[in-house]
Amino acid sequence: MRILVVEDEPKLAATLRQGLQEQGYAADIAYDGEEGLALAEIIRYDLIVLDLMLPKLDGVELCRRLRAQRQTVPVLMLTARDAIDDRVKGLDAGADDYLVKPFVLRELLARVRALLRRNSASRDALLRAGDIELDPASREVRRGGIPVMLTSKEYALLEYFMRNPNRVLSRGQIAEHIWGMDFDAVSNVVNVYVCYLRRKLGDHRAPHLLQTIRGVGYQLKAPSA
Ligand code: CA
Secondary structure: OEEEEEOOOHHHHHHHHHHHHHOOOEEEEEOOHHHHHHHHHHOOOOEEEEEOOOOOOOHHHHHHHHHHOOOOOOEEEEEOOOOHHHHHHHHHOOOOEEEEOOOOHHHHHHHHHHHHHHHHHHHHOOEEEOOEEEEOOOOEEEEOOEEEOOOHHHHHHHHHHHHOOOOEEEHHHHHHHHHOOOHHHHHHHHHHHHHHHHHHHOOOOOOOOEEEEOOOEEEEOOOOO
């Protein structure tokens, strides 16, 4: 397990690294947001401990950029006491959990363990919606037990829907998640890919599993099991 610590206070960064290493994790330190983002883009970390107040690029923006690149690495953010706005912004930007400074190392390590556990269990678990099955480990998709061949973008799109069942996803959200671009550039591409996906899944007849929500986007209607 390799963990990135993005923290500009050298003493705290060193304490965190030592604490993580004592638990058997590999730990790298970045002292500002730009360095943190650069490392996270190169190395596949299992988790990122992310301070919010950072020089050059703050933690919220760093997290937002990672999520825009479809990086699902768990992020534990560190915030100042009473900074509720920061926490809300951080969670909205895609952080998974937060810890308020000052904190006790033991609690940070417990949260790290919990996030790693949650992530490994959920990332590889078979996803189901109706009679569609998606196996994130092998990237195989079946409908009614019959394999469905998808391109990598179609697969990414279906996985995104299946990880967010019954949630209305706007075209903008989809575009940012799958293509890392804003809505205007690729809104039509989203429609086209949903169309491809429906065809390959044999979902062209109503009622669609992939439903169009007029004026907003799409929703994967997953019948409750
Ligand atoms: Ca700081």
